[in-house]
Amino acid sequence: MPFSLHIDTAVSWRGGQSQVLLTVMGLRARGHRAVLVAHPGGELARRAQEGHDLIRLAPLHEVDFAAALKLSRVLRDLKPPIVHAHDPHAVSMTAMALSMMGREKRPAMVVARRVDFHLKKNSFSRWKYKAADCVVCSSNAIRAMVIDDGIPEDRAVTVYEGVDVDRIVAIPPADVHAELWLPPRAPVVGNVAALVAHKGQRYLIESVPAIVHALPDVQVLIFGEGELRPQLQRQIKTLGLEHNVRLVGFQPNVLALIKSLDVFVMSSITEGLGTSILDAMAASKAVVATEAGGMPEVIEHGVTGLVVPVQKPAAMAEAILRLLNDASLRSRMGQAGLERVRARFSVERMVDETLAVYERVVGTRPAAGNGHLPLAD
Numbered sequence: 001m002p003f004s005l006h007i008d009t010a011v012s013w014r015g016g017q018s019q020v021l022l023t024v025m026g027l028r029a030r031g032h033r034a035v036l037v038a039h040p041g042g043e044l045a046r047r048a049q050e051g052h053d054l055i056r057l058a059p060l061h062e063v064d065f066a067a068a069l070k071l072s073r074v075l076r077d078l079k080p081p082i083v084h085a086h087d088p089h090a091v092s093m094t095a096m097a098l099s100m101m102g103r104e105k106r107p108a109m110v111v112a113r114r115v116d117f118h119l120k121k122n123s124f125s126r127w128k129y130k131a132a133d134c135v136v137c138s139s140n141a142i143r144a145m146v147i148d149d150g151i152p153e154d155r156a157v158t159v160y161e162g163v164d165v166d167r168i169v170a171i172p173p174a175d176v177h178a179e180l181w182l183p184p185r186a187p188v189v190g191n192v193a194a195l196v197a198h199k200g201q202r203y204l205i206e207s208v209p210a211i212v213h214a215l216p217d218v219q220v221l222i223f224g225e226g227e228l229r230p231q232l233q234r235q236i237k238t239l240g241l242e243h244n245v246r247l248v249g250f251q252p253n254v255l256a257l258i259k260s261l262d263v264f265v266m267s268s269i270t271e272g273l274g275t276s277i278l279d280a281m282a283a284s285k286a287v288v289a290t291e292a293g294g295m296p297e298v299i300e301h302g303v304t305g306l307v308v309p310v311q312k313p314a315a316m317a318e319a320i321l322r323l324l325n326d327a328s329l330r331s332r333m334g335q336a337g338l339e340r341v342r343a344r345f346s347v348e349r350m351v352d353e354t355l356a357v358y359e360r361v362v363g364t365r366p367a368a369g370n371g372h373l374p375l376a377d
Contacts, residue, residue: 003033004082004358005075005107007090009058013043014194015275016114019138019161019350020086021047026351035078037071037090059093063124068096075107082358085132086112095128108133108361114161114272116142116293119149126150133361136354138273139294157357160297161273162350165342168282173259176221180248180257186217187324190261192254192276193268195226195247200267200290202228205235205245206313207320212244214321220245221261223254258283262330263323268292269310278345281305281337286330288319298345304337 004027008020020036021044027034033053038045040056048054055074059067071093075083085094091111098106111132116139119125129135135156137143143158176188189211193199201222211218222232222245229247236245251257258264264280264287271293278298280287287305289295299305306319323330 003035003078003080004084005035005037005078005080006084006086007037007071007094008042008044008086009039009089009093010044010087011039011042012194013047015161016087016112017042017044018275019112019114020044022162022164022347023084023351023354024048026347027355030351030355032355035080037074059089062089062092063096064093065096068093069100071097072100075101076104079105080107081362082110083107084110084112091128091132092124095131098131108358110357110361111135112138113142113146114138116145116270116272118145119151121149134357136357139297141294141297142272159350159353159357160345161275161278162345162347163275163278163282163341164347165282165338165345168255168279169338171255171259171283174253174256176257176260180221180246182219183217186219187215187262188219188221188260189263189265189320189324190221190223190258191265191267192223192258192279193266194224195222195228195232197228198268198270199224199226200269200292200311201232202235203269203311203313204265204267204316205232205239205241207317208241208245209239210314210317211320211324212241215324218244218324221257222247223249223251223257225250255279255283258285261285263288263320265316265320266290266295267316268295271295274298277305278341281334281341281345284334284338286323286333287337288316288323290316298340300336300340304333304340 006024024034024036035053036048037055037057039058045056083094085091109132113135135146135151136159138161140158143156146156147153208220258280264285266274266277266289273294277287290310291307292310296307299307301307308315308319
């Protein structure tokens with residue numbers, strides 16, 4: 001496999017951009033050339049700028065012919081056998097660029113799908129996804145959804161996202177009480193996610209009064225930024241939770257702070273897989289998460305964490321309290337979570353399985369009939 005070209009158009013830094021960078025760096029570590037096309041002003045380009053093979057290019061909107069023309073020229077010049085589009089605007093730009101190449105030999109188009117939202121049903125969306133040789137889904141839940149939306153089964157595969165387990169394990173824990181001025185010895189619950197509707201932080205906040213009733217000094221920390229910050233802040237004030245719930249924003253040392261949490265919570269309404277859960281499990285934290293999207297594929301209920309229904313604050317409060325009141329259970333689940341993420345959700349496995357997709361797409365290996373890639377032993 002000579003090399004692949006990867007496209008991500010996002011300005012912000014979220015789980016998807018982390019996965020792109022891990023994929024590119026993992027491929028390079030294996031001796032494969034991996035060219036990255038990223039937003040000129042984006043965080044991904046900034047973090048990748050010390051490396052080689054970085055092209056700063058992104059569309060201004062979904063149908064940007066000028067950007068697509070520039071990409072088509074890049075593809076003509078570099079002639080990568082694989083182009084991997086990692087977000088919806090990247091899919092649009094790539095499909096348009098390929099259509100501009102005429103009768104030239106075109107690269108195979110691989111599309112990443114990391115969200116459990118249905119594909120749009122308009123004609124442009126159907127056209128651009130029809131151009132994909134393979135849709136790589138980050139969970140079986142997403143794979144089922146894209147097949148339901150019309151992607152042929154043999155063109156949809158599941159490759160679980162991964163995290164750098166050894167790096168996370170090696171990070172020294174930070175003292176969350178000292179760094180964030182929390183009451184000494186107060187139990188601490190944490191959530192890491194963008195402050196957007198589908199992450200469901202409003203339901204986590206709704207669960208807190210029941211937790212406070214049992215543990216008055218509990219501290220709930222919500223890491224991240226987003227459009228819902230004012231709304232969530234009002235909710236906290238309305239419920240009288242200013243002393244128990246804090247929107248702490250973006251923290252550059254969030255992984256070190258996660259290591260000082262007692263319980264990690266994901267309250268999402270929809271979720272592709274949940275890389276923040278993988279981070280928490282690699283940090284040996286017991287997890288409470290909703291049954292949204294691919295999260296039940298990550299958490300082994302009752303072994304590595306607890307899975308609760310979506311949008312059910314009472315069930316979430318009950319699960320959080322169960323863990324906060326049982327240090328031994330938290331410890332056992334944290335250790336089991338680390339073992340599970342190391343075995344099934346490592347970045348090494350993710351890169352290996354991505355390479356297997358590339359090999360199949362370019363025809364060096366037959367595609368699996370069920371659309372799944374075998375897990376390496």
